[in-house]
Amino acid sequence: MFYKVRLFLSITLLSLSLISCSKDEANSAENLTGRIGSTEFIVQDSSDLRFDGVSLRGSGTAIAKLPADEIAGEKNFELTFTLNNGGVVEIKAFGNDLLQNAVGIKFSRTGDTLKVELTNKTTTLDISSAFSQLDANSTLSLHFDVHNGETPAHIIGWTSSIQSPDSSNSSFDSERDEDTFGAFSGKGEGVYWGLSLQDSTVSQANLREVKFED
Amino acid sequence: MKIKGDKLTILSATATTVLILSLPTKASTDTAGLQTNIAVDVVGTIPSRGEDSKKSHFKPRDAEIAFHGPIDHLLQGWLGVAAHEEDGKAFFELHEAYIATSMLIPHTRVRMGQFFLPIGRLNSTHRHEWPFIFAPEVQKSFFGNEGIADSGFEFTSQLPTSHPFEVSMGMTQGWTFGHTHNEGFKPKVPTHYARFSTFFDLKQKGGLQTSINALRRVDSNNIDTTLIGLDSMLKWRERKTLPFLLQAELWWRSIKPFRERSSEAVGYYFFPQIITAEDLYLGILYDQYEPTNLRDANGQDITQRQSSWAPTLTWKPSEFSTFRLNYTWNLETNHTKSAKLKQSFLGIQSTFILGAHPAHDF
Numbered sequence: 001m002f003y004k005v006r007l008f009l010s011i012t013l014l015s016l017s018l019i020s021c022s023k024d025e026a027n028s029a030e031n032l033t034g035r036i037g038s039t040e041f042i043v044q045d046s047s048d049l050r051f052d053g054v055s056l057r058g059s060g061t062a063i064a065k066l067p068a069d070e071i072a073g074e075k076n077f078e079l080t081f082t083l084n085n086g087g088v089v090e091i092k093a094f095g096n097d098l099l100q101n102a103v104g105i106k107f108s109r110t111g112d113t114l115k116v117e118l119t120n121k122t123t124t125l126d127i128s129s130a131f132s133q134l135d136a137n138s139t140l141s142l143h144f145d146v147h148n149g150e151t152p153a154h155i156i157g158w159t160s161s162i163q164s165p166d167s168s169n170s171s172f173d174s175e176r177d178e179d180t181f182g183a184f185s186g187k188g189e190g191v192y193w194g195l196s197l198q199d200s201t202v203s204q205a206n207l208r209e210v211k212f213e214d
Numbered sequence: 215m216k217i218k219g220d221k222l223t224i225l226s227a228t229a230t231t232v233l234i235l236s237l238p239t240k241a242s243t244d245t246a247g248l249q250t251n252i253a254v255d256v257v258g259t260i261p262s263r264g265e266d267s268k269k270s271h272f273k274p275r276d277a278e279i280a281f282h283g284p285i286d287h288l289l290q291g292w293l294g295v296a297a298h299e300e301d302g303k304a305f306f307e308l309h310e311a312y313i314a315t316s317m318l319i320p321h322t323r324v325r326m327g328q329f330f331l332p333i334g335r336l337n338s339t340h341r342h343e344w345p346f347i348f349a350p351e352v353q354k355s356f357f358g359n360e361g362i363a364d365s366g367f368e369f370t371s372q373l374p375t376s377h378p379f380e381v382s383m384g385m386t387q388g389w390t391f392g393h394t395h396n397e398g399f400k401p402k403v404p405t406h407y408a409r410f411s412t413f414f415d416l417k418q419k420g421g422l423q424t425s426i427n428a429l430r431r432v433d434s435n436n437i438d439t440t441l442i443g444l445d446s447m448l449k450w451r452e453r454k455t456l457p458f459l460l461q462a463e464l465w466w467r468s469i470k471p472f473r474e475r476s477s478e479a480v481g482y483y484f485f486p487q488i489i490t491a492e493d494l495y496l497g498i499l500y501d502q503y504e505p506t507n508l509r510d511a512n513g514q515d516i517t518q519r520q521s522s523w524a525p526t527l528t529w530k531p532s533e534f535s536t537f538r539l540n541y542t543w544n545l546e547t548n549h550t551k552s553a554k555l556k557q558s559f560l561g562i563q564s565t566f567i568l569g570a571h572p573a574h575d576f
Contacts, residue, residue, distance in 0.1 A: 042511050063511045066549060070505035070518075071469050071477035072355065096474055097511060121435075149355070150394055151433060168302075175396070185399065186435050189471035192511060 055203040063194035072149040080204035083109035088198035094188020101189040130172035153187035165211040248283040251569035255342035258562040333427040335445040337361040350501035352481025399434035420450040436472035499524040538563040
């Protein structure tokens, strides 16, 4: 009798351990690391985000392992991505280690409509009109200068087809149209950068030297 | 305040000003009257082979017009405007506009208006007066390519001691700090600064000036910026030449957003220079800049250092004209990798001053 009770308890404990291990394996995706091109990312908060060897796909947040620059620095962020219907890709620059309080450039797709927003801690600004030439159904390739040493942060965006980017051939310049974009104030309050995805795929995410120098 | 214009407009304005200044006026015949000077700084760079040749250029970097003189028996006035090129367009902007007096408080100069903040050596002097062509990285990162100017008031006092000590303290509105294209935003705490200087007479007409500087402001986003620095100038003079000069600065900066981790950086430069022949000087600028508490997303410390070497040859026929040639090597060390050459280029500079030039500080 005692032997049977001990056997029952052992089997029960073993089963509980196996279940716990399975949950741990599922949760360990939160620490999933991988590369998009040469840039190493660490998944922060989702088990639905996966690296497939050449891209990052799914929904969740991933932080680049190496910081963008010091807080008053400036860098160019190069991005190639595809949005599913209802999908979102946001690049967050100069945020803290949870990618909070960053400068964000957010792309959202609803059907054939692409919405582009500039975000920071306190402001969300619709800048879709600057990117009206883009096709929401296609793979999009852009790059953005974020000059976080200026106040407010100076953001300039180009499509990757521009061979010699400068402020005159940019699609967007946060200082160019002060009537509309003068509403953007503030800057990033950290040194890190990363991506926030929802039902999307990012196939390129690179950090470069700025294209435009004041 | 900026006014757009094209190059022809700048030349026209400069030519007109020179013409006006050359006409006899009551002020110019008054020995205590208005003094004017024009300073032009032309700079070129030629990247080394293999780099982007589109970065080659040779063009005016600054064109300044300054007026200063007595307002009345108590006050003096200073006005300086400068033209810079940005993005292919010329902008006139106000550099300095202030009144000053040494007649109200004994051993104290008070000034009020817009001026370059007197912290550090480079920030206190106009760029065309620097002993080298390009700003060291610490100057560019902390103060911008040219320096910080702001509006406020300042007191500078000679302490009543046998050894010379000078203290400057000021407060400026702090709506902007560094490079910006807008009027800025009202800060939580305005810019305030202090500078403590001393001077040592050395044998054979030498001198050493050393200063400690501190500055702080909290901007509209509640980001607290603190700067502490040390600057020194060591030189010997023989008549109008400087057989030896050593200029150096060391700076530390902390930028702390509200409830976030601070970002700290250290930078320094030193520039020794000797005379090699009549009016010909050879110097070398070394500077280094490094964020000191950078970590990766796993919390591991990482290194990100920039340094540069720039041997510089200067021909100075008089105090009114200067010609310079230098070659710069910029190196960077990122993360765990060893230093690599980021860029190298030849630099050329020509500066001239027309009119009365104010007396230099040491």
